[in-house]
Amino acid sequence: MDALLTTTGLFKRFGGVVAASGVSLSLRPGEIRGLIGPNGAGKTTLVNLITGIYGPSGGDIRFRGESLVGLAPHQIARRGLLRSFQVCRLFGNLSVAENLLVADLARGAHAFAETRQRAARARELLDITNLARLADQPAKALSGGQRALLQVACGFMVPELRCYVLDEPFAGINPVIKDAIVELIRQANEQRGIAFLIVSHEMPVMRRLCHGVSVLMDGHIVSEGTLDEVAAHPQVIAAYLGKSWA
Amino acid sequence: MPARLTGHAGALRDAAFALPVVLLLAAMPLVTGAYLLHVLTITLYYVILAASWNLLAGYTGQFSLAQQSFAAVGAYGSGLLIKYFAFPLWASIPCGVVAAALLGWLLGRMVLRMHTIYLAIATWAFAETIHIVLTAAYQITRGELGLSVPALYSNVRPEAYYYTFLGLASASLLLMHLLIRSPLGYFMRAIRDDELRAESMGIDTTRVKVMVFTLSSAFAGLAGAFYAHYTIVLSPQMADFGEMAKLIIMVVVGGLGSFMGPLIGAPPVQIAMTYLARYGEWDMVIFALIVIVLMRTTIGGIVPLAGRAWSRLRPRRGTA
Numbered sequence A: 001m002d003a004l005l006t007t008t009g010l011f012k013r014f015g016g017v018v019a020a021s022g023v024s025l026s027l028r029p030g031e032i033r034g035l036i037g038p039n040g041a042g043k044t045t046l047v048n049l050i051t052g053i054y055g056p057s058g059g060d061i062r063f064r065g066e067s068l069v070g071l072a073p074h075q076i077a078r079r080g081l082l083r084s085f086q087v088c089r090l091f092g093n094l095s096v097a098e099n100l101l102v103a104d105l106a107r108g109a110h111a112f113a114e115t116r117q118r119a120a121r122a123r124e125l126l127d128i129t130n131l132a133r134l135a136d137q138p139a140k141a142l143s144g145g146q147r148a149l150l151q152v153a154c155g156f157m158v159p160e161l162r163c164y165v166l167d168e169p170f171a172g173i174n175p176v177i178k179d180a181i182v183e184l185i186r187q188a189n190e191q192r193g194i195a196f197l198i199v200s201h202e203m204p205v206m207r208r209l210c211h212g213v214s215v216l217m218d219g220h221i222v223s224e225g226t227l228d229e230v231a232a233h234p235q236v237i238a239a240y241l242g243k244s245w246a
Numbered sequence B: 001m002p003a004r005l006t007g008h009a010g011a012l013r014d015a016a017f018a019l020p021v022v023l024l025l026a027a028m029p030l031v032t033g034a035y036l037l038h039v040l041t042i043t044l045y046y047v048i049l050a051a052s053w054n055l056l057a058g059y060t061g062q063f064s065l066a067q068q069s070f071a072a073v074g075a076y077g078s079g080l081l082i083k084y085f086a087f088p089l090w091a092s093i094p095c096g097v098v099a100a101a102l103l104g105w106l107l108g109r110m111v112l113r114m115h116t117i118y119l120a121i122a123t124w125a126f127a128e129t130i131h132i133v134l135t136a137a138y139q140i141t142r143g144e145l146g147l148s149v150p151a152l153y154s155n156v157r158p159e160a161y162y163y164t165f166l167g168l169a170s171a172s173l174l175l176m177h178l179l180i181r182s183p184l185g186y187f188m189r190a191i192r193d194d195e196l197r198a199e200s201m202g203i204d205t206t207r208v209k210v211m212v213f214t215l216s217s218a219f220a221g222l223a224g225a226f227y228a229h230y231t232i233v234l235s236p237q238m239a240d241f242g243e244m245a246k247l248i249i250m251v252v253v254g255g256l257g258s259f260m261g262p263l264i265g266a267p268p269v270q271i272a273m274t275y276l277a278r279y280g281e282w283d284m285v286i287f288a289l290i291v292i293v294l295m296r297t298t299i300g301g302i303v304p305l306a307g308r309a310w311s312r313l314r315p316r317r318g319t320a
């Protein structure tokens, strides 16, 4: 099957630090792929490169057959590739419901008139996430876990979503909300065929969700396969020495 | 359909706030003398100007310090076209508005990548440039001597001007209200809260910011052009930074980023400043003190304060 998202030989240098040194990664349509690696491995940098926050110093990114290099973040988003941020970002003064609505409006002028569909989608997501009773609260009033949940949920407002890149969506979140996020991801994957690239250290969750994982170390992919396969890789063992993988 | 998902709740609340204020203002000529009516007419000019700045600073987070220059451009644009090209009023005023909008577009393009203090300094420099040009090009603008322009109406009844400005302010606020409730309004507030996230979700933040600069400048230009033909003598004073400071005070006292803020904030500030003017240079000092006290106590202006009081009252009524 043709790849949905491919990076080939991505390079990114910050002064003396090489945060990506030839990252080649491929995601099939409808695939859920985990991206793991120690702190500072370059995971967030890769996410920022894919979504146009940084321009690569070298290499190419192709999404649905088209190069994303040189496109602005909003242009990439409108092609159906969205992301969440490791440090949760929301529109703090907008209400929970408005955060969802604006995600839909952001698709472009063609979405403006679809008021009814937009409200219906928002209502559905509010119910699924259990945020309905907080719908009118400003997003900044939510708890950390609720904010993380809302941040991920916003992407599902977009019907054109094909690939969702999540940067540490489970970090520091209680098990109930973690399950809610897992459920959102699984549903979107099964019902809408959305592909995911999930950066996470949460091995139990990754085991439940991911079809495969890629291991990023020092700016490049050192191993790929199922979680158990990569766990047997010597470099991975060295990096995660002493850590239990559930 | 629930109101919060379609946005009607906020619209109704704003209308419930605005209607009594507009009715009260409409009744003013019945009870006030000519001088107070003049003060109120000027106040309405500031309401439009302050509200136009609120679009930029309050709703979009672009803390521009050049709003007064667009009023001046609207005023001088209209005045100069009449003086040198014998434009009729009905054509010169729209031209003044367009000139202000174009210049706003230009400024928006120039400061696109700037934030916070850098944006403030760049827009301040832009405004000072306009101020200096208006003063220095005295062969054209007559500088400090003042540019005489024709009056809007041949009669001098103050009520006519008052109602003109009331109509202008109401129409402007209504348009701004529609703008804020439109998708563009959502994008503005999204950019204010988190520009990077807005961009990452598909919002063309560059375009939105330039649009807001343009529209906000057009409103300022409109206010300025009408102001020109009310005061009938234009001075570069209009483009002075003191005017901008006044707008900031008005908006902050009323509530930055709240729709009713400028409408609630402008009258007390303008009226107080008019009557404090007899203390000469001290008026600004007195004012600064009042503002500091207000900011320390109400946190965020009168309108948000009223909003909090209102929402504290409501649930009690429900549970009683």
Ligand SMILES: Nc1ncnc2c1ncn2[C@@H]1O[C@H](COP(=O)(O)OP(=O)(O)OP(=O)(O)O)[C@@H](O)[C@H]1O
Pocket: A014, A017, A018, A019, A037, A038, A039, A040, A041, A042, A043, A044, A045, A046, A086
């Ligand atoms: N904007 C930047 N400027 C300079 N250096 C940067 C920048 N962003 C990342 N780096 C550097 O690039 C390297 C990779 O950082 P990155 O944030 O991508 O790692 P990560 O894998 O996401 O780590 P973590 O697990 O802690 O989130 C680090 O050495 C970091 O200091």
Ligand SMILES: [Mg+2]
Pocket: A043, A044, A045, A086
């Ligand atoms: Mg990271």
